[in-house]
Amino acid sequence: xxxxxxxxxxxxxxxxxxxxxxxxxxxxxxxxxxxxxxxxxxxxxxxxxxxxxxxxxxxxxxxxxxxxxxxxxxxxxxxxxxxxxxxxxxxxxxxxxxxxxxxxxxxxxxxxxxxxxxxxxxxxxxxxxxxxxxxxxxxxxxxxxxxxxxxxxxxxxxxxxxxxxxxxxxxxxxxxxxxxxxxxxxxxxxxxxxxxxxxxxxxxxxxxxxxxxxxxxxxxxxxxxxxxxxxxxxxxxxxxxxxxxxxxxxxxxxxxxxxxxxxxxxxxxxxxxxxxxxxxxxxxxxxxxxxxxxxxxxxxxxxxxxxxxxxxxxxxxxxxxxxxxxxxxxxxxxxxxxxxxxxxxxxxxxxxxxxxxxxxxxxxxxxxxxxxxxxxxxxxxxxxxxxxxxxxxxxxxxxxxxxxxxxxxxxxxxxxxxxxxxxxxxxxxxxxxxxxxxxxxxxxxxxxxxxxxxxxxxxxxxxxxxxxxxxxxxxxxxxxxxxxxxxxx
Ligand code: ARG
Numbered sequence: 001x002x003x004x005x006x007x008x009x010x011x012x013x014x015x016x017x018x019x020x021x022x023x024x025x026x027x028x029x030x031x032x033x034x035x036x037x038x039x040x041x042x043x044x045x046x047x048x049x050x051x052x053x054x055x056x057x058x059x060x061x062x063x064x065x066x067x068x069x070x071x072x073x074x075x076x077x078x079x080x081x082x083x084x085x086x087x088x089x090x091x092x093x094x095x096x097x098x099x100x101x102x103x104x105x106x107x108x109x110x111x112x113x114x115x116x117x118x119x120x121x122x123x124x125x126x127x128x129x130x131x132x133x134x135x136x137x138x139x140x141x142x143x144x145x146x147x148x149x150x151x152x153x154x155x156x157x158x159x160x161x162x163x164x165x166x167x168x169x170x171x172x173x174x175x176x177x178x179x180x181x182x183x184x185x186x187x188x189x190x191x192x193x194x195x196x197x198x199x200x201x202x203x204x205x206x207x208x209x210x211x212x213x214x215x216x217x218x219x220x221x222x223x224x225x226x227x228x229x230x231x232x233x234x235x236x237x238x239x240x241x242x243x244x245x246x247x248x249x250x251x252x253x254x255x256x257x258x259x260x261x262x263x264x265x266x267x268x269x270x271x272x273x274x275x276x277x278x279x280x281x282x283x284x285x286x287x288x289x290x291x292x293x294x295x296x297x298x299x300x301x302x303x304x305x306x307x308x309x310x311x312x313x314x315x316x317x318x319x320x321x322x323x324x325x326x327x328x329x330x331x332x333x334x335x336x337x338x339x340x341x342x343x344x345x346x347x348x349x350x351x352x353x354x355x356x357x358x359x360x361x362x363x364x365x366x367x368x369x370x371x372x373x374x375x376x377x378x379x380x381x382x383x384x385x386x387x388x389x390x391x392x393x394x395x396x397x398x399x400x401x402x403x404x405x406x407x408x409x410x411x412x413x414x415x416x417x418x419x420x421x422x423x424x425x426x427x428x429x430x431x432x433x434x435x436x437x438x439x440x441x442x443x444x445x446x447x448x449x450x451x452x453x454x455x456x457x458x459x460x461x462x463x464x465x466x467x468x469x470x471x472x473x474x475x476x477x478x479x480x481x482x483x484x485x486x487x488x489x
Contacts, residue, residue, distance in 0.1 A: 002076070002078065004078075004079075004088075005084070005087065005088045005091060006079070006080070006084050006088075016078070019078055019080060022080050022318070023077075023079075023080050023081065024080065024081045024082070024321045024324065025075075025077055025079070025080070025081060025082060025085065027324050027325040027328060028072075028081055028082035028083075028324075029072055029082075030119050030324070030328045031082060031112070031115035031116060031118075031119045031324075032071075032072045032082055033068075033119075034114070034115040034116075034118035034119045035082055035083060035086060035111070035115045036064050036067065036068050036086070037118060037215065037480070038111055038114045038115055038118065038194065038215065039060075039064055039086065039102060040061060040064060040214075040480060040484060041194070041211045041214040041215045041480055042102070042105075042106055042111075042194065042211060043057050043060050043061060043064075043102055044057070044061075044211075044214060044480070044483045044484060044487060045206065045207055045210050045211040045214070046101075046104060046105065046204075046206075047487055048207065048210065048483075049204070049205050049206060049207055051104055051105060051204050051205065051206075052101045052104060054487060055098075056097075056098040056101050057487055058487060058488050058489075059094045059098040059099070060090065060094065060098055060099060060101070060102050061484055061487065061488065062094070063089075063090045063093045063094040063098075063099060064086075064090065066093060067086055067089055067090065067093070074089070075088075075089055076088055076089065081108065081112075081321075083108045083111050083112065083115075084108065087099070087102060087103060090102060104204060105195075105197060105202040105204035105206050106194070106195075106197055106202075107196075107197045107198040107199075107228070107316075109196070109197070109198050109199060109228040109315070109316040110193045110194050110195060110196040110197055110198075110224075110227060110228050111194070112320075112321075112324075113193040113196075113227065113228055114192065114193050114194045114215065116234070116324060116327070117189050117190065117191070117192075117193070117217070117233065118215065118216075119328075120189050120233070120234075120237060120327065120331070121186060121189055121190050121473070123331045123335065124182060124185070124186050124189060124237065124331075125186075125466055125469060125470055125473075126335060127182060127241075127331065127334060127335050127338065128179060128182050128183065128462070128466050129463075129466060130335055130338040130339050130342070131175055131178055131179045131182065131244070131338055132179065132459050132462055132463055132466075133338075133339070133342050134175055134338050134341055134342040134345070135172050135175045135176065135179070135455065135459050136456075136459055137342045137345045137346050138168045138169070138171045138172040138175065138345065139168075139169075139172050139452055139455050139456055139459070140346075141164070141168050141345060141346075142164070142165040142166075142168040142169045142172065142448065142452055143165070143452055144164070144165075144350075145163055145164025145165040145167075145168060145350070146163060146165040146445045146448050146449060146452075147163065147445050148163055148164040148165070148350070148352050148355060148356075149161050149162075149163060149164075149355060149356050149359045149430050149431070149434065150162060150163060150164050150167060150265065150355040150356075150358075150359060151355065151358040151359045151362070151364055152166075152167070152364075156257075158358065158359075158361075158362040158363070158364050159364065159367075160364055160365075160367050160368075160433075161359035161360075161364050161365070161430040161433065161434060162434065162443040163434060163443045163445065163448060164350065164355065165443070165445070165448040165452070166442075166443035166448055169448060169451050169452065169455065171247065171251055172455045173455070174247045175244075175247065176455065176458055176462075178240065178243060178244040178247065179462050181240045181243065181244075182240050182244075183462075183465060183469075185233070185236045185237050185239075185240050186469065187218070188232070188233050188236060189233045189236075189237060190216075190217055190218045191217055191218065191219050191220065191221045191233075192208070192211070192212035192215060192217035192219065192220050192221060193221045193227035193228060194208065194211050194212065194215070195208035195211060195212075195220075195224070195227075196221070196224035196225070196227035196228050197224065197228075198228070198315075198316065199224055199225045199227075199228045199229065199314070199315035199316060200224060200225070201224040208220055213476065213479065214476065214479055214480045214483060215476065215480070216472060216473045216475075216476030216477065218472075225314055225315045228315050228316045229312070229314050229315040229316060229320075231305065231308075231309050231320060231323045234305055234323050234324075234326075234327045235302070235305055235306060235309065237327060237330075237331070238298070238301050238302045238305055238326065238327060238330045239302055241298050241301075241302075241330045241331060241333075241334040242295075242298050242299050242301075242302045242330075244334060244338070245294070245295040245298045245299070245333075245334055245337060246295060246299075248291055248295065248337050248338065248341050249291060249292045249295035251341065251345075252287075252288040252289070252291035252292045252295075252341070253288070253292055255268060255285060255288045255344065255348065256285045256288045256289065256292075259283075259285055264351060264354050265350070265351055265354055265355055265358070266348050266349060266350055266351060267348065267349040267351065268283075268285055268287075268288070268344065268347075268348050268349075269344070269347035269348060269349070270283075271343075271347065272285070272287040272288075272340075272343070272344045272347065272348075273285055273286060273287070274286040287340060287344055288344070291337050291340065291341060294333050294337055295337075297329075297333060298330050298333055298334060301326040301327070301329060301330040302330070304326050305323050305326050305327065308320075308322050308323055308326075309323065356430075359430050360430065363392055363397060364430070365397065365427065365428045365429075365430065365433065366388050366389075366392060366397055368427045368428070368430075368433040369384075369388050369397055369402070369424065369427045369428065370384040370385050370387070370388045371384070371427075372419075372423055372424070372426075372427035373387060373388070373406075373417075373419065376417075376418055376419055376423050377414075377417035377418055377419055378417075379410070379417070383409060383410065386405075386409050387402065387405045387406050387409045387410070388402070388405070390405035390408060390409060391404075391405040397424075397428065398424070399421045399424045399425070402414065402419075402424055406419070
């Protein structure tokens with residue numbers, strides 16, 4: 001029978017069935033590397049505080065190296081989590097006299113919270129990079145579409161013409177905010193719970209600030225009860241993912257609609273589509289559909305974690321273990337989705353002629369016509385709205401119908417209001433209409449070009465932000481390495 005280092009004092013062994021039910025080892029793969037790092041920093045700090053001897057510390061560090069080399073596969077999978085499995089393996093490798101000292105002044109509660117935060121910050125940086133790639137893809141495609149007129153929709157009905165650049169820039173802008181949310185969440189992820197122990201801290205003279213620094217955390221989570229109990233950072237992170245996925249799903253939905261025969265505005269690259277096993281003509285937007293569906297999965301992760309946490313009394317409860325897989329999976333899905341979306345966007349083909357054609361038909365110019373009546377005849381907008389609306393009802397927005405509607409609504413003929421046929425014709429031209437929409441954030445080509453430059457500038461600045469965050473982490477890793485070397489002498 002195995003000598004279970006955790007249960008041997010207090011409890012008998014568990015059946016395999018119960019161990020399987022309680023174990024987190026599978027999802028702990030995600031935190032294996034971070035766990036070893038947390039072990040190292042804790043041991044270095046313990047030695048510096050003379051809580052354990054330097055010789056024992058050195059032995060432990062050598063044992064941890066070996067465990068890292070061997071990988072998670074060599075751990076005893078009958079333990080309930082990676083933390084205790086690593087400690088058991090350490091004791092097996094170097095004996096309990098030294099190995100049994102690693103866990104002084106610590107609990108798995110502060111340990112696991114530290115590990116998750118460390119694994120998470122890496123994923124966040126990676127996600128940040130991917131968001132930036134997608135932002136650049138939208139910006140690039142916007143640049144190609146500065147003068148490309150497309151029908152704009154409200155209620156999925158053709159509404160007013162705009163440009164492809166304007167449309168794609170809307171996504172570049174929302175992704176910019178996702179990036180902002182991500183770096184904001186990062187600030188609260190990168191805080192250090194270590195030293196909180198089970199929840200009531202410890203009587204050992206730990207140097208929390210030192211361990212915090214070695215692990216590259218920006219600050220301590222001060223209150224030891226809060227430090228082990230909270231998963232607010234997980235909720236916040238998944239919410240970043242859920243929000244981002246919502247935007248991705250909206251874009252995915254548009255690619256599905258726009259690539260139908262009915263819309264025919266774009267064609268997706270073969271690579272991002274599938275065909276039917278029975279209908280040979282089919283080119284189905286499966287990738288987009290899966291993006292849309294996985295958004296639902298990520299939303300589910302958010303709700304799951306909120307629900308898991310909502311009724312937990314202070315401090316640690318095993319329920320918290322159940323949060324980790326949701327967090328990990330939400331991030332994995334989101335990283336994947338952002339990456340795939342960028343590829344799909346970069347390769348999709350635009351049907352410029354159909355876009356223009358559909359912008360001209362379907363009364364898209366009605367608003368422009370009403371605006372013209374206001375500008376030229378000095379009519380109140382509500383009156384102009386009624387005139388154009390009546391013309392639409394008669395079946396068209398040509399000069400004859402406008403003339404008739406104008407007389408009916410105002411009792412005066414257009415000429416009496418200073419409106420000539422030419423005014424109407426010009427108002428029906430989408431190019432002129434778009435050129436006029438040059439207010440900040442509007443679709444006029446000049447304005448879109450300005451916006452493209454601004455978006456690009458921000459992506460660059462955000463890349464720099466990621467770089468400096470990453471450098472800080474690398475710097476801390478080096479400090480930890482140096483401290484380990486120094487300890488070994
Ligand atoms: N596997 C556990 C988790 O993910 C680690 C902490 C266990 N703590 C405890 N008191 N049982 O939360």
